[in-house]
Amino acid sequence: MKMEKVSAQDSTRFLSLSEAIANSLQNNQSVQLAQQDEKIANSKYNQTQAIYLPQVGFSYTAMSTNNPLNAFGFKLQQKSITMNDFNPDLLNHPNGTPDFTTKLDVMQPIINMDMWYQKKAAAKQNEIYQFQTERTKEFIRFEVQKAYLQLAFAYDAVKVLEDANKTSKAVNKFAADHFEQGLIQKSDVLNTEVHIKMVESNLAKANSNIKNASDYLSFLMHQPTGVIYRVNDPSAGNSIVTDNSIKLADSRSDFLAMQKAIEASDYAIASSKKSYLPRLNAFGSYQLNDSRMLGFGANAYLAGLQLSWDIFSGNKTKNTITTQTLERNKLKDQLTQQKDQSQVELNKALRDLNDANFEVKQQEKSIEQASEALRILQNRYEQGLANTTDLLMATTQLSQQQLLKAQALLTSNITKAYIQFLTSSFNK
Numbered sequence: 001m002k003m004e005k006v007s008a009q010d011s012t013r014f015l016s017l018s019e020a021i022a023n024s025l026q027n028n029q030s031v032q033l034a035q036q037d038e039k040i041a042n043s044k045y046n047q048t049q050a051i052y053l054p055q056v057g058f059s060y061t062a063m064s065t066n067n068p069l070n071a072f073g074f075k076l077q078q079k080s081i082t083m084n085d086f087n088p089d090l091l092n093h094p095n096g097t098p099d100f101t102t103k104l105d106v107m108q109p110i111i112n113m114d115m116w117y118q119k120k121a122a123a124k125q126n127e128i129y130q131f132q133t134e135r136t137k138e139f140i141r142f143e144v145q146k147a148y149l150q151l152a153f154a155y156d157a158v159k160v161l162e163d164a165n166k167t168s169k170a171v172n173k174f175a176a177d178h179f180e181q182g183l184i185q186k187s188d189v190l191n192t193e194v195h196i197k198m199v200e201s202n203l204a205k206a207n208s209n210i211k212n213a214s215d216y217l218s219f220l221m222h223q224p225t226g227v228i229y230r231v232n233d234p235s236a237g238n239s240i241v242t243d244n245s246i247k248l249a250d251s252r253s254d255f256l257a258m259q260k261a262i263e264a265s266d267y268a269i270a271s272s273k274k275s276y277l278p279r280l281n282a283f284g285s286y287q288l289n290d291s292r293m294l295g296f297g298a299n300a301y302l303a304g305l306q307l308s309w310d311i312f313s314g315n316k317t318k319n320t321i322t323t324q325t326l327e328r329n330k331l332k333d334q335l336t337q338q339k340d341q342s343q344v345e346l347n348k349a350l351r352d353l354n355d356a357n358f359e360v361k362q363q364e365k366s367i368e369q370a371s372e373a374l375r376i377l378q379n380r381y382e383q384g385l386a387n388t389t390d391l392l393m394a395t396t397q398l399s400q401q402q403l404l405k406a407q408a409l410l411t412s413n414i415t416k417a418y419i420q421f422l423t424s425s426f427n428k
Contacts, residue, residue, distance in 0.1 A: 015229040017148050020217055024144045025137050027222040034133040041129040046345035048119040048238055059106040062293065064098045077289040079298040100295060103287040110305075111280040117271035124264035131257035138253060138424050144220050145417040149410055151213035152231050154206060156406040161203040164399040168196045171395070174381075175388055188388035195392045199399075202218065246350070248342055249425035256426055258335040266327035272321045278309035345423045349415055356412035363405035370398040 025031060065071055071094035075081050078099065084090065109115070172192035178184045217226040249255075284303035288296040310317075374394040380386035 010227045012230055015148075015217065015231060017145065017231070017261075020144050020148055020221060021141055023221040023223070024140050028140050028220055031136055031140055034129070034136040038126075038129040038133050045119075045126045048115075048122045051109055051115040051119055052389055054106055054108040059101075059103045059105075061101045061103070062098070063101070064096050066094055066096050068094055071095075073293075074099040074289070077101075077287075077298060077300065078291055079289075082293065084093060098291050100290050100293055101287055102289075102296060103285060105285045106283065108282040113274035113277050114271045114279075117267050117274055121264045121267035121271060124260045124267060127260045128257050128264065128379065131253045131260065134426055135253035138421060139219065142417055142421040144217070146414050147213060147216050147220060149413050149417070150233060151210065151217065151229060153406055153410040154209040154213050155231065156211065157206040157403060158203065160399055160402045160406065161199060161206055162394060164343045165196065165199045165203060167395050168192065168199050168392070171381075171388070171391060172196055182371050183384065184337040184388065191388055195396070204211055220428065232279040234235070239284055246346070246419065246423055248339065248346060249423055251425040251427075252342075253424070253426045255335065255339065258331065258338065262331045263336065264330060265324060265331060268329065269321055269324045272324060275310065275317055278307055281306050302319075316386055342422055346419065349422065353412060353419065356408050356415055359408040360405060360412060363401055363408055366401045367405060368399070370394070370401045374398050 014191060034082050063074075065074070068091060070083075072085070074089065074097050075085060172189070172195075175184060175189045175192045179186060179189050211228060214229045217229055218225045218227060282303075282305050284301065286299070286301045288299050290297040374391075374397075377391050377394045381388070381391045
């Protein structure tokens with residue numbers, strides 16, 4: 001699905017989470033770069049088809065010589081030898097003898113076991129990049145979810161601060177009216193004005209956070225920045241099930257990529273071992289020789305089989321196998337380490353999720369208590385039984401508890417998305 005590009009003048013537009021994910025998976029530059037690596041690996045794999053296919057070369061060569069041996073050879077190739085050519089004077093002192101050769105060479109591999117295993121290793125390399133592309137998509141999906149949640153949190157913060165601003169202005173008006181009546185001091189009015197400026201400053205930062213989060217979403221979707229996105233509540237309909245029994249999947253894309261790298265190393269080792277074996281190749285050539293340019297008088301062919309065997313390569317192959325084996329063992333250790341580290345991250349994420357969910361419940365209770373405390377103080381304040389400072393502190397406390405609840409919800413939802421990222425599995 002191609003996302004319609006929106007100019008900065010369009011100010012705002014609605015963006016659903018599913019749309020953001022779909023467009024990021026299609027347009028994100030990291031995904032596109034991973035796909036380019038996949039294409040490069042596939043192209044390199046296709047190069048290994050040479051172990052089956054013949055190699056054909058064509059050449060046209062023009063030469064001239066007065067070298068006795070070569071001059072006589074040219075005439076033999078041109079099939080133009082006469083009795084006069086055996087004259088000792090002509091044999092020893094030939095004139096310049098031209099030769100124009102048209103040649104077609106063919107080499108057909110038959111048995112090259114080391115190359116056959118190299119082809120298998122290249123096929124595994126191709127699979128590695130396929131899994132890496134899939135893992136890149138999974139990471140981009142997580143990044144989009146996180147950015148979308150942060151944008152929703154920014155909107156929640158703006159709403160809380162707007163409500164706090166309205167309350168602060170109402171308190172300011174009430175204080176100003178009572179000051180004119182001589183019921184309170186000027187310092188109380190000034191305190192309300194300072195409080196309003198503080199809330200307005202935080203509100204301005206929250207609005208900037210909306211723009212920053214929108215720009216980051218645009219970046220992930222590879223779209224022009226400057227558009228402000230409106231979002232729905234991302235926690236609504238959140239069906240991610242998490243519990244302490246959840247486990248890592250061995251079929252996770254990055255684990256599979258590492259496993260394919262190990263298998264590719266096994267084939268590379270096998271290829272090096274097979275290089276000890278002889279190679280069998282067929283070859284042939286067909287050529288035309290003539291003493292005239294663009295002449296194609298005499299023809300000849302040559303065909304045969306070649307069995308070659310590298311008996312000793314100065315221990316190069318032996319040391320290559322040793323190096324490849326060490327590298328393969330290192331990859332195995334890295335895969336084990338990667339799984340162990342991911343399990344530690346998963347355990348921590350599960351604990352963080354429990355803590356965040358507990359904090360959400362605690363903040364809900366705190367909001368109820370802070371709301372009730374503010375209501376009581378407002379009533380006492382209107383009756384002249386409470387001072388302005390206490391009322392402003394109660395207002396600030398309620399806003400802080402509301403923001404802390406929104407932050408806890410953000411942490412909970414991001415942690416759920418991260419757990420999903422950690423436990424995702426590759427499905428063809």
